[in-house]
Amino acid sequence: MIFNRRFDQPFRLAEGGEIDRLAPVSFRFDGKTYQGYLGDTLASALLANGVRLVGRSFKYHRPRGIYSAGPEEPNALVELRTGGRHEPNTRATMIELFAGLDARSQNRWPNLLLDVMQLNALLSPVFVAGFYYKTFMGMPGWRFYEHFIRKAAGMGSGTTLSDPDSYDKMHTHCDVLVIGGGPAGIAAALAAGRSGARVMLLEESDALGGRLRSERRNLNGEPAMRWVRGAAAALEALDTVTVMTRTTGFGYYDGNVIAAVERISDHLATPPEHAVRQRLWHIRAGRVVIAAGATERPLVFTGNDRPGVMLASAARTYVNRFAVQPGKAAVVFANNDDCYQTALDLHRAGIEVQAVVDSRPDGHGAAKQQAETAGIECVTGAAVIASHGYLGLNSVDIAPISADGLTVTGPVWQLSCDLLAISGGWSPNVHLHSHAGGRPVYDPGIAAFIPGPSRQAERSAGAGAGTLGLADCLRQGAEVGAEAATLLGFTPPAIEIPTSDEPATGPLKALWRVPGPGKKYVDLQDDVTSSDVELAHREGYISVEHLKRYTTLGMGTDQGKTSNMNGHAIMAEERGDSIEDVGTTMFRPPYNPISLGAIAGRDIGMHFSPTRRSAMHDWHAENGAVFVEAGQWMRPQIYRRDGESDVKADMDRAISREVTETRGGVGMVDVSTLGKIDIQGPDSAEFLNRLYINGWKTLPVGRARYGLMLREDGIVFDDGTTSRVGENRYFMTTTTANAGPVMSHMEEYLQVHWPELNVKVVSVTEQWAAMALAGPKSRDVLAAAVEGLDVSNEALPFMGVRETRIAGVKARVFRISFSGELAYEINVPADHGRAVWERVMAVGAEHGIIPYGTEAMAIMRIEKGHVAGGELDGRTTADDLGLGRMSSSKKEYIGRRMADREGFLDPARPKFVGLVPVDGKSRARVGSVLVADNTMQPPVPMLGHISSSAYLSPTLGHPISLGLVEGGMSRVGETVWAMFPLRDEAIEVRIVDPVFYDKDGERLHA
Amino acid sequence: MPDSSTEAAGVAPLGRQSALSGMIRPGDHGAADYRGPGVTITERHPLSMVQIEARGPEVAVMLEASNAVLGLRPPQAPNTSVGDGHPRILWTGPNRWLVVEPESRDLDTVLQDALIPGGAAVVDLGHGRASLRLSGRSVRQILMKGAGLDWHVRAFTPGMCAQTTMFHLPALIDCRDESTFDIYVARGFAVSFLESVTQAAAEYGYRLG
Secondary structure (H helix, E strand, O other): OHHHHHOOOOOEOOOOOOOEEEEEEEEEEOOEEEEEEEOOEHHHHHHHOOOOOOEEOOOOOOEEOOOOOOOOOOOOEEEEOOHHHOEEEEEOOOOEOOOOOEEEEOOOOEOOOOEHHHHHHHOOOOOOOOHHHHHHOOOOOHHHHHHHHHHHOOOOOOOOOOOOOOEEEEEEEEEEEEEOOOHHHHHHHHHHHOOOOOEEEEOOOOOOOHHHHOOOOEEOOEEHHHHHHHHHHHHHHOOOEEEEOOEEEEEEEOOOEEEEEEEOOOOOOOOOOOOOOEEEEEEEEEEEEEOOOEEEOOOOOEOOOOEOEEEHHHHHHHHHOOOEOOOOEEEEEEOOOHHHHHHHHHHHOOOEEEEEEEOOOOOOOOHHHHHHHOOOOEEEOEEEEEEEOOOOOOEEEEEEEOOOOOOEOOOOEEEEOOEEEEEOOEEEOOHHHHHOOOOOEEEOOOOEEEOOOOOOOEEEOHHHHOOOOHHHHHHHHHHHHHHHHHHOOOOOOOOOOOOEOOOOOOOOOOOOOOOOOOOEEEEOOOOEEHHHHHHHHHOOOOOHHHHHHHHOOOOOOOOOOOOHHHHHHHHHHHHOOOHHHHOOOOOOOOOOOOOHHHHHOOOOHHHOOOOEOOOOHHHHHHOOEEEEEEOOEEEEEEEOOOOOOOOHHHHHHHHHHHHHHHHHOOEEEEOOOOEEEEEEOOOHHHHHHHHEOOOOOOOOOOEEEEEEEEOOOOOEEEEEEEEEEEOOEEEEEEOOOOHHHHHHHHHHHHHHHOOOOOOEEEEOOOOEEEEEEEOOOHHHHHHHHEEOOOOOOOOOOOOEEEEEEEOOEEEEEEOOOOOOOOEEEEEEEHHHHHHHHHHHHHHHHHHOOEEOOHHHHHHHHHHHOOOOOOOOOOOOOOOOOOOHHHOOOOOOOOOOOHHHOHHHHOOOOEEEEEEEEOOOOOOOOOOOEEEOOOOOOOOOOOOEEEEEEEEEEOOOOEEEEEEEEEOHHHHOOOEEEEEEHHHOEEEEEEEEOOOOOOOOOOOOOO | OOHHHHHHOOOOOOOOOOOOOOOOOOEEEOOOOOOOOOEEEEEOOOEEEEEEEOOOOHHHHHHHHHHHHHOOOOOOOOOEEEOOOOOEEEEEEOOEEEEEEEOOOOHHHHHHHHHHHHOOEEEEOOOOEEEEEEEOOOHHHHHHHHOOOOOOOOOOOOOEEEEEEEOOEEEEEEEEEOOEEEEEEEHHHHHHHHHHHHHHHOOOOEEEO
16 A cells, blocks of 8 residues: 555556555556556556557557457557567557566657657548558659658567577477366366366466456356366366466467467566576367457447547456556447446446447347446447547547447437447457368357367367357356367266356347448558448458458458458448358468567577587687588688688688698598498399499499489489498498488388388498598508508509508598599598597698698589589589489489480580680689670570689689580580679680599599 | 407507587586476487398397397387397387497497398497487476477386487487486587577576586
């Protein structure tokens, strides 16, 4: 109480509600400090402080107030928190109040009271649906206008700072998933949970109860929340049941997968240390019970968007759950019995209820009598036809209307009020059912769409199924929960359904549009009025899907929770068709907006994808390596020396140094990333013969061979060397990029197509650390490193393979070369990789050994004219790459038949060549298109493209490229143009032999 | 690899360097809980890991020979594992198993000698995998964060193993007891995997050791 004296909350009731009056918290809205209580939402705390104006509307900048008390809120969108935690478009009705909360209104300038852009409202007669596109699109300067139009029509703005909090993901499975913790959901979870089934119950708010938290209702003669607390304790006691609050099931996907977001720390100023803010759940459920409740609809009348106009259910929530008066003098207007209960609750909360306006001439239930007994004036057969007030409601116009609701039939009278509670009936939340492929069907009894036949293992219960009475919700929830468990083979015991004291209700009578002139808002978030719907109809956009896209009805972040039904019904009236025939739009996930942080989870930064490191990684890092991502692998791109940085000039110097010193002496590169496959079994040679285009039956033990494999369609798949390391054992290498695909390809052929072959394959990529030692001095270094192995040219010839030891470790040495130099590849078990690498570097020191990176490696292979990823691009044949002569005519192999297709044999196909700039210095970019002449006008025939490029060949002293060009080697000596239009580059290049270096292979065989 | 034979040859043995060397900071990290850390993470190294595989009629021969040399018969049921760890045998595919034990002998050679005559393939993978043991009351929460299988105590029980994607990389997961799991990942992913596991474990508190 002491706090109440210090901080006035003029609209707070003295008692009642779920708020914690011992826990007052202060918060800021638009820079001003207020106070509320723990248990409040930002919306209820603002109302308690008399803040009624909270935002400006999207298009017309109309003053807007709090309209609802739940996720359907179309108006009260605010920017929450500051700095990296800043979050726009947050619904004030869903934000649990915490100490120090800082929120700001959106879409206003300079401030809420004086918003310059409300001039838009004066021009609103011309700003109808489609106005901007009709007026500006196609006019010169659209891009210029667009900037201002987008700025004027707006939502909150995001932050460019990184979010300091962490987000998480989790997978789980259950038998029965119940979505929604209201009475139906609780009953379903109890019924299913007591069968022993694994049950999960998700509740969006901070506690179970649903509407029971907001209504004065008794169960078994006691306040209903007492029953809720008992049920929650009973669920807690079942170890197979998990209840998750602050968790929204927002998407229903194929295979009964439900996505949910758990807001673990959103109700706190900042997450506790090590805690996550939100967690995204992937739930695989046997069966799903959708108990998602229903959303109350507004009524569509002139000025129905003014601050002070509020859904009747929200008004009851504010007085009952939050002990807040949303106004001091109220009028209640509805087309159903909700109005009487609302009036009674407001009356009890000390709000002066001026009148209840019931649009139905008759048909009301028992609550009307209760209201009249309480002294509340009840008017039937009448409607609120207009509201008045500048920045908030101060009076309404009421008039009798005809039974069909189309005309005003009598004199208008005015009532002063600052609160107008409205109800147009309830629309079941059919979103998840719709995500699951269900098509909602129209139920004229409640004038709303209810779930249709289920397409997945789901069934709706309670208000979400169109069952609006409390006793019926409980009964149906228990029934659907028990059914779900039974269908999964459990035997649920009967559960006791509590008795309800709800009065008998009369039927709703639809009233889709109240007569009268002026703007009547259908979709408040997107400023779509009934006249926009009428205009859409006049212009022929009569399907609900076209209506949606033409007017933006239901396209806001609320997905039309309060607007779709009214909009579709108005379209039906315009068309003169039934609502069944007009139908409804479908819903896509998410049911409610989800933060991008939750979707990203921990897959950010270097963990966007896992990182793969070789055994020598740390050595590289300690020796100046600049790493580059090669798929998931981190590979040294270059090694910096003292004083060098990442700038391009330093990089270029390092690349040239590594090439020159390797070609002049000796260098070593980490090639652990190459795919490695162990092949064993008596049919291994036959298997290789079928995989590769060249022959394998004659390869002796201790020798390696280069192989090329095709895809089934005749296109080159991958290349590499395979060595025979035993009588029936081979060791295959693949390119880094295709290590996985080649392994899968081989497994598939062995398991599916050729099970008769006795071959076993296993990936040993990670078992072996691999390093390539290259350069004229590589033999000297190898000789010093190995123990007891003759490495002379005679003993270990080109393509020879030997087992040996280095530093006491068993090693395999392959005399193969990618660089074109005398070179060896050394493989050792990976845990010894670094030690062996260090040993080789140590013994190589006297020969001036250097480590080199992928850039130098790539340049040396381009100089040598070897094909690699740029050439094996999924479009080239063996012939295209000049490798057709490898093909064996004596055997069948994968891709052989398809390689003979007419298109592949076309002599005009681009073929592999080398390219050098005519000016001796211009760097032709990879991807450049080769054309005959740089002055041609489109369409320009394409002769080929550049597939690999060395911006400088240090060996030759000028840039070189590899590419494919029509005519191939027959055009050697001709010049063509390499065009890169995105950068406006045109470089004349000469076609040359792709082998730029050591054409006769003398260095290789030295 | 035959480190034991290296010693026999009289060459100074070169210690195996784990992919996680220098990455494990022993101690308690993350959130503090009065019950102690939610999970304890230990690296299992050095391990011997050898894949054995046979086809057709070789299979029965290999199972017998395995039983004879290891004292343990490879499990027939898919996705199951047997043994107390000396060795542990995990089913990893039809007629394919992984034999794992702390390195104490040249397991590759032992198995080659015993199984190759019967036609089986024997491949040393001891350096190609890194292995973490996760144990503690929160261990299943961490598995739930990383992989989409059903990790409920009712569903994934001791003696079950699975190959799945965990934290976006391929992993072999072996349930040793209700709250202890051995996880194997490719050596190159070890650091990335450890980072993901510790990030996931931070909210429960974890002990590295």
